[in-house]
Amino acid sequence: MSTTKVRMNLIIIYTPNIFEVKRFYEIIGLEFKEEKHGTGPTHYSSTTNDGLVLEIYPRLQSSNERFGFELYNLRAVVEMLSSYHITEFSNYVVVRDPDNRQVHLSERI
Numbered sequence: 001m002s003t004t005k006v007r008m009n010l011i012i013i014y015t016p017n018i019f020e021v022k023r024f025y026e027i028i029g030l031e032f033k034e035e036k037h038g039t040g041p042t043h044y045s046s047t048t049n050d051g052l053v054l055e056i057y058p059r060l061q062s063s064n065e066r067f068g069f070e071l072y073n074l075r076a077v078v079e080m081l082s083s084y085h086i087t088e089f090s091n092y093v094v095v096r097d098p099d100n101r102q103v104h105l106s107e108r109i
Contacts, residue, residue: 009051011067013101014059018044020098022056027080028069028105030054068092068104077105
């Protein structure tokens with residue numbers, strides 16, 4: 001099995017619920033800044049410590065991605081997300097964001 005020398009650097013989420021989705025990912029620990037490029041829409045962007053950029057754009061229909069994050073404070077984040085639908089497994093949780101995307105959260109070791 002070969003090792004891929006590719007690193008993901010961008011995820012774009014499209015949503016009709018931009019502020020609710022932004023708040024959800026802020027609870028996880030992302031910090032967003034407002035951006036606007038030329039005549040494009042105002043959107044929010046966050047860059048993780050590993051250089052992954054997550055952007056949230058307004059759109060009438062949501063996109064349906066599924067992805068995960070490793071956190072240093074998983075238990076505390078799960079408590080803050082208690083109003084969301086959460087399924088717990090032995091070493092990770094799956095929580096649904098405001099657009100019903102499945103987001104996997106695990107403890108970073």
